[in-house]
Amino acid sequence: xxxxxxxxxxxxxxxxxxxxxxxxxxxxxxxxxxxxxxxxxxxxxxxxxxxxxxxxxxxxxxxxxxxxxxxxxxxxxxxxxxxxxxxxxxxxxxxxxx
Numbered sequence: 001x002x003x004x005x006x007x008x009x010x011x012x013x014x015x016x017x018x019x020x021x022x023x024x025x026x027x028x029x030x031x032x033x034x035x036x037x038x039x040x041x042x043x044x045x046x047x048x049x050x051x052x053x054x055x056x057x058x059x060x061x062x063x064x065x066x067x068x069x070x071x072x073x074x075x076x077x078x079x080x081x082x083x084x085x086x087x088x089x090x091x092x093x094x095x096x097x098x
Contacts, residue, residue: 004068006061006090008032008052012082013059018051024067030090032061037087046070 014034023031023044031040041047046066053060063071071092079091 004063004071006030006063006078006080007055008059008061008080008088010058012080013052013088014086018053019049020052020061021047022050022061022064022067023047024070025089028092030063030067030071030092032088032090034086040087 013032017034021033021036021040023033023037023040024046025031025040025044031037031044033040048064048066050061050064053062077093081089081091083089
């Protein structure tokens with residue numbers, strides 16, 4: 001199985017450490033946070049940790065196997081949204097804006 005990789009523009013995420021927390025929030029949404037989230041912890045279908053790789057203009061997140069398996073059949077298009085808290089939502093199946 002090909003691993004699902006997510007590109008996150010650097011300007012969207014406070015990149016102070018390589019490890020992040022990942023939450024499978026529903027069938028279309030992943031939450032990514034630099035710190036643990038009690039709220040997301042209670043709501044998530046799955047939670048775990050992953051590493052971000054600095055790739056110049058963007059950060060690369062390789063989803064852990066369990067999460068990649070869950071989202072493998074979904075539309076490969078995704079949208080990255082950031083919130084004031086510094087947390088990020090990844091929405092799968094987002095319409096291409098081009």
